Amino acid sequence: MPPSPDAVAALKVGWAGVTDRASLDHPAVDVPAADLLGVLGSLKSLQGFDMLTDVAGVDWGVGARPRFTVVYHLFSTTTHAYLRVASSCPDDAAPQLPSAAALWPGADWHEREAFDMFGIRFAGHPDLRRIIMWDGYPYHPLRKDFPLAGIETPLPDAEITAEVKVGLIAAPMAGGPFVAAAGQMNMGDAEPRAKDESWNERRPKPGT
Amino acid sequence: MVSANAELAYNSKIEGDVVVSRADAVINWIRTSSMWPMPMGLACCAIELMAVGASRFDLARFGAEVMRFSPRQADVMIVSGTVTYKMASAVRRIYDQMCEPKWVIAMGACASTGGMYRSYAVLQGVDRILPVDVYVSGCPPRPEALLDALIKLQEKVKREPSASKLLTA
Numbered sequence: 001m002p003p004s005p006d007a008v009a010a011l012k013v014g015w016a017g018v019t020d021r022a023s024l025d026h027p028a029v030d031v032p033a034a035d036l037l038g039v040l041g042s043l044k045s046l047q048g049f050d051m052l053t054d055v056a057g058v059d060w061g062v063g064a065r066p067r068f069t070v071v072y073h074l075f076s077t078t079t080h081a082y083l084r085v086a087s088s089c090p091d092d093a094a095p096q097l098p099s100a101a102a103l104w105p106g107a108d109w110h111e112r113e114a115f116d117m118f119g120i121r122f123a124g125h126p127d128l129r130r131i132i133m134w135d136g137y138p139y140h141p142l143r144k145d146f147p148l149a150g151i152e153t154p155l156p157d158a159e160i161t162a163e164v165k166v167g168l169i170a171a172p173m174a175g176g177p178f179v180a181a182a183g184q185m186n187m188g189d190a191e192p193r194a195k196d197e198s199w200n201e202r203r204p205k206p207g208t
Numbered sequence: 209m210v211s212a213n214a215e216l217a218y219n220s221k222i223e224g225d226v227v228v229s230r231a232d233a234v235i236n237w238i239r240t241s242s243m244w245p246m247p248m249g250l251a252c253c254a255i256e257l258m259a260v261g262a263s264r265f266d267l268a269r270f271g272a273e274v275m276r277f278s279p280r281q282a283d284v285m286i287v288s289g290t291v292t293y294k295m296a297s298a299v300r301r302i303y304d305q306m307c308e309p310k311w312v313i314a315m316g317a318c319a320s321t322g323g324m325y326r327s328y329a330v331l332q333g334v335d336r337i338l339p340v341d342v343y344v345s346g347c348p349p350r351p352e353a354l355l356d357a358l359i360k361l362q363e364k365v366k367r368e369p370s371a372s373k374l375l376t377a
Contacts, residue, residue, distance in 0.1 A: 133329070134294050141328050148326075148328065150327065150328025151328070157297035157301075160296075160300045160337075164300060164336070164337040166336050168328070169332065171322065171325075171326040171327055171330070171332055177326060178326060191347075
């Protein structure tokens with residue numbers, strides 16, 4: 001198994017914009033958005049990173065610059081090396097990056113998910129539709145400015161909405177979000193529950 | 209070969225092939241004894257639903273073993289699992305395709321209230337879109353709990369004024 005930092009060193013020779021990225025495990029690099037497709041293409045064709053294991057979106061928060069980053073997890077089935085490539089979207093209001101779907105077909109659905117959850121558009125994607133929420137859903141739920149409880153919206157099917165006359169509601173959080181407690185021996189204690197149980201639907205939150 | 213108690217039961221020679229009963233009792237007896245479920249298995253509760261149908265818990269003892277996966281042949285929809293908003297329209301559409309009379313069992317915490325999923329994606333209780341007859345608590349409920357729900361539903365159906373409903377419908 002060859003040491004994978006070689007891949008980073010070889011990459012930096014050809015691409016001046018590539019910089020090291022802090023990482024606890026595998027080598028990682030930051031790549032400017034303009035160089036992204038070229039870097040990914042050379043990693044695939046010249047360094048044998050033939051497998052794209054994941055494409056993940058990151059929202060650094062409202063007002064952060066850059067706000068949106070996309071992280072590509074590459075793996076080589078010949079050298080068994082991992083490499084993480086991150087690239088930030090130049091535009092914070094309408095984040096966009098080139099699509100890697102032409103290099104690895106597996107990027108197709110990963111990029112659709114990043115588009116669905118974060119609103120990051122991928123230029124050149126063959127079929128950039130929502131993959132988890134339904135078509136026509138107006139928000140991108142994993143953005144930092146989207147509340148976990150949700151925002152009131154009609155149901156996806158207009159016919160059903162006319163029948164049942166309800167839509168999405170902001171979920172009652174009741175001291176939530178509901179999280180499981182780690183390290184509990186008793187299953188009852190480990191059950192997901194609200195961290196703050198001082199308020200619920202009937203009792204208002206203290207101090208509000 | 210005739211037992212000593214035979215004369216105490218129905219004797220066609222004396223009664224003349226006639227049984228006297230109330231229409232409600234007959235209709236409800238038929239309905240409760242063959243309550244075919246529409247298994248709306250959406251999450252882990254569906255695994256318990258399968259256990260209920262299998263030999264150990266044996267839903268067939270209550271006449272409800274015929275899970276058809278076709279709303280047109282079903283009487284009771286068992287919503288077992290987390291109903292997301294994306295799925296909610298489909299659940300309601302399947303319910304609309306079931307023939308009257310029809311009933312709904314909300315199985316488990318998620319189907320009843322949204323459970324621990326207080327989030328943007330999950331319907332906060334299937335009773336927002338369907339008329340639920342019986343709620344079953346648990347995450348997931350034990351198979352016995354679902355059997356109890358079915359028995360509760362049968363008791364409810366037995367109290368219904370079915371004949372007058374049929375005549376006025």
